[in-house]
Amino acid sequence: MDPLDLINLHQLMDRTEGHNNIKIGVIDGPVDFNHPQLKNAKIKTISDSQFIECKNSTSVACMHGTFIVGILSGIRNSTSPAICPQCPILLRPIFKDGSSLAVSDNYNNINIPISTPQELAKAIIETINAGAKIINLSIGISISSLVTHYELQQAYQYAIRNHVIIIAASGNQGSLGYASTLYHPWVIPVASCDEYGKISSISNLGSFIARRGIMAPGTKIKSILPNNGYSYMSGTSFAAPFLTGVIALLWSLFQEATSTDIITSIINADAISNNRRSLIPPLVNAELAYKKLYRIFH
Helix, strand or coil: CCHHHHCCCHHHHHHCCCCCCCCEEEEECCCCCCCHHHCCCCEEECCCCCCCCCCCCCCHHHHHHHHHHHHHCCCCCCCCCCCCCCCCEEEEECCCCCCEEEEECCCCEEEEEEECHHHHHHHHHHHHHCCCCEEEECCEECCCCCCCCHHHHHHHHHHHHCCCEEEEECCCCCCECCCCCCCCCCEEEEEEECCCCCECCCCCECHHHHHHCEEEECCCEEEEECCCEEEEECCHHHHHHHHHHHHHHHHHHCCCCCHHHHHHHHCCHHHHHCCCCCCCCCECCHHHHHHHHHHHHC
């Protein structure tokens, strides 16, 4: 099934392409700005932080960043989802080539760039200060999942104070348990599902992800690559921007809504409470979230 159909996103995309006031922070790899799909994209780097140019088509960092931005931006009805092309992208590259985590599934071999908690905390604060209302984290962290990092937790607290929503990929190790980088009440972890809406075998799970998180399409996702390319990839990295895009479109339509209003519309608390034993989060439903907000603001 088309991933946009799977999460009932087509109707929301028909209503809006996003609004200039809803800025999305993308903390990821650098992006190939010369890709034709991004010729009209509203992308701004933060503090000239695109420290790696996409000169090498095999650059893992550039491939990852370009692919993520293609899901959010680009040209509608083309080679990438381009969920919210009118929402400005605030790009804060954080990955460097040579630091990546190889993950395999039944469809693709994926290299997921990684960063440190200190680098990520700094990037989150810079992105918030640049005006982001939503931040997409399709990343890996190079620490034990059992270690709670003070600087990163403080960055999440800074996001709360500034009403900035944090979306984070749950990870692709197929593990079950606690992950300190996701364990914060303001972070929405995103697990990935296949084209039938079933949880991906590589997606990390846990009680916190089930209780606080969302599932989104993350299998055989089509988007753009450097040097005018495109490909299909799988992983929670590519599920996260689907939720980010849904939130950006909702906030574009209901700009009077608070960050809490938006989060509440997305997370189906009733479904979770009725299935407390499950470790699988609910699948995002863009149309249902829209209807919840419409009833409040109209």
